[in-house]
Amino acid sequence: MxxxxxxxxxxxxxxxxxxxxxxxxxxxxxxxxPCRPGARTLSAPGSRVYPEVGNGGYRSLHTDVHMVYDSGRNRFLAGNHVVLHDRATQCLTGFSVDFERHSRANRSAGPDMRIRSVRVNGAVADWHFARPGTRTHRASQHVGAACTPELPEGTKNLNSLNGTMCPANKLVITPTTPISSGAAFRVRIAYTGRPGVHNDGDATTEGWFRADDGGFVTTEPVGTEDWMPLNDHPSAKPTYDFYDTVDAGRTAVCNGILVGSTKHKPSKRFPNGSTTWRWHAAMPIASYLVENSVGNYTIKKRTADNGTYYYEVQDAGINPAAQAANHQVIAMQQDITEYEALFNGPFPFRSDGVIVGTPSASFEEEMQTMITFEGGMTDPITLYHENMHQWWGDNVSEGxxxxxxxxxxxxxxxxxxxxxxxxxxxxxxxxxxxxxxxxxxxxxxxxxxxxxxxxxxxxxxxxxxxxxxxxxxxxxxxxxxxxxxxxxxxxxxxxxxxxxxxxxxxxxxxxxxxxxxxxxxxxxxxxxxxxxxxxxxxxxxxxxxxxxxxxxxxxxxxxxxxxxxxxxxxxxxxxxxxx
Ligand SMILES: [Zn+2]
The missing domain is CATH 1.10.390.10 (Neutral Protease Domain 2)
Structure with missing residues (x-):
């Protein structure tokens, strides 16, 4: 960032x-x-920053994102769901994921989403929302009371909400039968509603920023749970496949490689037709580096002589002169990558890229293989910074x-x-x-x-x-x-x-x-x-x-x-x- x-x-x-x-x-x-619930945090006791996020008792292996998104209304529609592929590291009677479906700090731009169903290995599972800490699990007890404050933008006294009770952002899932230690399991979570931004402890926001033509995703440190349930900790790094269905004419932009897109005829959900965009990310991606923006984006792909793909993605709403200036900067990415590789070693991913969105979004961010620039503008020194992150933060993440x-x-x-x-x-x-x-x-x-x-x-x-x-x-x-x-x-x-x-x-x-x-x-x-x-x-x-x-x-x-x-x-x- x-x-x-x-x-x-x-x-x-x-x-x-x-x-x-x-x-x-x-x-x-x-x-x-004995079988028991997984811990409702991955933070060590005494952690001062975002001690409330992450979930224990399992490892996150792979995630399939099946987004169904109406960009005009900024809503996830019926059929929208994720499938989390996990492996138990203990015998689990239950476990949790992070999901901020409502924001108590931001009614206008915060999320407003609803869980529709939860299934574990195909079977309907019980679920409820809870705070991170519980009385019975020592590992998570320390975050029971005080969470990272959610400050309104522009807050001057950044300590004003310290000691605030954690919101109930843990989606606690109880399968019909315990999951044995070492077993792989599959969690399908269907949800609808409006994604949004999270208000941070430094009075900035991150998450799903509303754009005129869709949404722009830039999420460090914890804003991914404002559009998708996940294990929201940087040490949790599943691989990803994206199957994003959006209005005809809109483009979904995610991590990894664009596999293709399929057009669909008009339907009840999409009266003017729709398109499913398929992206494949074979590499593990930390919680805050998952990219999934939707808009009037133009995607250009170039293949370097060593086979690495370089994506240039710009919003069509950016004026042509600014797009041309951005192109000059984005075209430097291969040279920057090869230069930084002289220090870091080989570039760790199959592709690299830049997406330039229109919303004002607090910061630029090193989304894995798809660096976000906000406000329609790019600059070289920030590209050096975010591209360096592809090795540091992205490939090797902070614990x-x-x-x-x-x-x-x-x-x-x-x-x-x-x-x-x-x-x-x-x-x-x-x-x-x-x-x-x-x-x-x-x-x-x-x-x-x-x-x-x-x-x-x-x-x-x-x-x-x-x-x-x-x-x-x-x-x-x-x-x-x-x-x-x-x-x-x-x-x-x-x-x-x-x-x-x-x-x-x-x-x-x-x-x-x-x-x-x-x-x-x-x-x-x-x-x-x-x-x-x-x-x-x-x-x-x-x-x-x-x-x-x-x-x-x-x-x-x-x-x-x-x-x-x-x-x-x-x-x-x-x-x-x-x-
Ligand atoms: Zn940075």
Whole structure:
């Protein structure tokens, strides 16, 4: 994500990392273990940001979206449903999904939807809505009372609703017979009504934004449940197939690859005819990265020489001059992808793309393989940012919302690399010594400028956000990006790149925790003596986990890479990365 109002400046040793345990191995249930309901959260106790979302007791494997949508009335019609394919990680008497069918904070643009039926493995199941916490399940007890507040847009006092009781957004499903541990099961949920936006803890909205010609979907962090029931946590990453039936003349745009479209004759639901759009996403997609916009969109597809598809999608309501300007930016996506792959390793997906919608939607977002630009406009630096997310946030997702800094830092590094690349080109290009030193000078300047900055750059620890400052440009974005710039200096460029590629190889398609991230980078220290390792531990603690006084004060992080502001990381203890 990149907030619209916060525009800023402008061959690996794979397999060396120990493979993290597969999620399915984390739960060892004896066959005779008692059956019980799944937890109604995936957050660790004490989580401060969005502790109420996610659901336990099962893993989300695949989702079929069967949307039936009247774009003129902005309504899901009869027949609209999703099928969630899950696998139980315990014996389940029941389980839950997240679904905000009504918004208590936003009556006009919030959702107004109704469950029509719920079936588990084809059999009608009982269902009801409940709050996240229950008395009987310790894992979810901690979110029983206070939820992330839903603030009206423009709220000044972002703490005004702290401590608010959680709304009953858990769709609790009870099948007729328990589901045994390890069993795959299928949940069909039919619903109708008006999708909408979610009001966030930082007084922005996200979700299904109404457009003149349909809806525009951009949902970080939790707005997907405002148009579709799901396991709404970034660590839940099913694959997707979309079968979207919309009015004739409208286009549905989703993640992955456009398989085709089928036209239907006029019907009672669609008197002027309809079209079913079929998109296939073979890769796991985190909760907030599911794209599904509908409108007067024009889809252009280009195939790169390596076989990757690049989609350019623009709303026909954007004036021709602006569309032409957007095309100039979107046409850069292959070049940007190949450039970012020099750092991150191969692009992880079969396709990539950009969709430009007309509504004003709070932010641009890295929807997986279909980056959203709001308000009819694009720009190159944001494309560098959102495209970098395809590796960081999308392929390797944050293990919790508190880890947002991990992927926003990498995406902001993508912006810094664009700035450095521009300087490098102006100075003679990447193959010249003058170009190379301009590149390094640019990154150093970025770091030095930020290091001396005030605001919340130093006062918030990136790894301990509140809902109010989760998307703070200073702490979540800039400070984390500068950490990676310093880390590159510490490891040296080649080892930094090897670390990024190894993390992609080990955690791609899944999510990563903060301890796992630190261990992964530590593996690539040039000198792995215990003193050098301790130094890196202190480095991460200072940069990611410690708040400082405004401006940083006397004790702001002193451990950085060589050549950057602050004393040399290696000091005199000989853990230098290059002789
Ligand atoms: Zn971002």
């Amino acid at each position: 990149r907030p619209v109002l916060a525009l800023g400046v402008a061959a690996s040793l794979l397999g060396a990392l120990p493979a993290p345990p597969a999620a399915s191995n984390l739960v060892h249930m004896r066959a005779d273990a 919790s919302f508190a880890m947002t800094f991990f992927k926003e830092g990498m995406a902001t590094l993508g912006e810094d690399l664009f700035t450095a690349r521009t300087a490098e080109t102006a100075a003679g290009g990447p193959s010249t010594p003058s170009g190379q030193s301009a590149f390094e000078r640019s990154l150093r300047q970025t770091f030095d400028n930020d290091y001396g900055s005030g605001g919340s750059f130093w006062t918030h620890a990136p790894s301990n956000p509140t809902a109010a400052n989760l998307f703070s440009s200073s702490s979540t974005y800039t400070r984390s990006a500068d950490t990676y710039i310093a880390l590159r200096q510490i490891l040296g460029h080649a080892r930094f790149v090897e670390a990024l590629r190894a993390i992609q190889a080990s955690y791609g398609g899944r999510s990563i925790t903060e301890p796992q991230l630190k261990v992964a980078f530590r593996h690539w220290l040039p000198q792995r003596s215990s003193s050098c390792r301790q130094r890196l531990t202190s480095f991460f603690r200072q940069w990611f986990d410690t708040p400082y006084p405004p401006g940083g004060g006397a004790h702001r992080p002193q451990i950085t890479g060589p050549g950057l502001d602050g004393p040399n990381f290696y000091g005199h203890d000989g853990c230098h990365h290059a002789a």
